[in-house]
Amino acid sequence: MKKIVLFGAAALLVLSSCVSKKEYTALEAKQKETQDLLNTATVKLNRCLADEAASAARLKEMQARLADMRANNLALIESTKDMTMLTAQGAKNVEKSLESLKEKDLRITRLQDALTKKDSVTLALVSSLKKEIGLDDEDIQINVEKSVVFISLSDKLLFKTGSYNISPRANEILGKVATVINSKPNFEAMVEGHTDNVPYNRGGVLLDNWDLSVKRSTSIVRALQDLGVKPEQLIAAGRGDHLPLVPNDTAENRAINRRTKIYILPKIDQFYEMIESEMKSLSKE
Template sequence: MKKVVIALSVLALLSSCVSKKKYAELEAKNKETQDLLNTCTVKLNSCLEEKASLAATAAALKDQNKNLMETSKEMAILSTKGAQNIEKALESIKEKDLKISRMQDALTKKDSVTLAVVTSLKSAVGLSDPDIEINVEKGVVFISIADKLLFKSGSYEVTDRAKGVLAKVAKVINDKPDFECMVEGHTDNVPYVGNKILLDNWDLSVKRSTSIVRVLTNQLGVKPSQLIAAGRSSYVPLVENNSAENRARNRRTRIVVLPKIDQFYEMVEKEMKKQQK
């Protein structure tokens, strides 16, 4: 994600915006988590393949010993070496089963938490308004709200209509005190023309983000420590800015819900360390 560029002339006004360090840390943490999840999935697939190979080996050894018993009446017991190989193969299968079970439990827990967040948000916000979208990308929940619900054109003052929508979002956030939410402001590519306080779309996107953060904290009871304000200007569009309709889609505020699934991280990291030994 690109860094937020804030003009030096408005630093005093935007002092409440998210720090570049905090935003970068959040981005790094999200990437680290996704990389860990991808690595875990690769390990899981590898374990499944190894399990199948070991099962085939064990079956072959059993057949071999059975044939030996049938062709030699004098053989009363399996050869010691064959029996040991079968035992080792079976023990290895049990060990792989345990590792697979642990990783599947961890992945299931993460998916369950994400599903619970989406369900809570959709229940609270509702699906009847086409200007509100709730989706999941790479295990992270996103709430995208069209700017026409939140602000007047070129303004960063939150409308009364928007407060009703934000109240529903705040309820879900307040029910999840161990979550963090990043509020991202997005604009279209039309250069900002307005008062001298805001210089460009960067300023406008960040100011809209901090305005929403203030409504959530000052009026709707969300803890400031759970919120991060950020602006993306016009550089992460949903569609090309080649029509009035598309520009309207790109003017939006996105709330990124970031669960702190500490137990999930610990479980996966512990299992990964075991496999590295």
């Protein structure tokens, strides 16, 4: 471009020496017009170059944004796939949870039914004992303790002081107890002897109140067996003076503590094992 301008100037110098002033003036005006056009073209070229650079930069930016959008789109597609899988797995987990809850509800219902049945058996047993034995004597009590039915017999009703020989009246009461036990072959009878805290010092084979309480229990167990109760239904136990009802501080209180309890127990070993097994199973889930 500079070469053209220099060539034009040189030509004007040559021509100015060969042409008239008028022609020179015309050529000079033409040269100025050409220069103006050149300047305009140069400005436009620079502007186009600037626009091209800006367009290239925008293109590069748009290409980068397009690449990011494609990457995000792929990530979104993968995420959607994962979410679909998670949703399906979640549905399966919910279904399993519902099944587990149904099983637990069924087990709890069975346990509640069993407990209700046990309560019904307890009430029926209390009714049967009260009907058979009666409650006219203050020395005879029929109660329920922790869902267990028992008959509490006063010491003076069964034995003489310090003795383990059963009185004739005791045989009458034990005959009624035997009738109830014999009518329920799935029941057991545990005889539990209690004494006051007065030391046993009568000598012989008995050493202390432990011995006396157990010996009284075995005497009653033998009496019940003689009355027809199967021996496998009978249990003998003694508590000595270690479980008093009231303080052993008066003669009246000591008389209250000298007692024999006969627990009437359904053979519920399997029942308790079932409940224990169900509870352990529920706690693990």
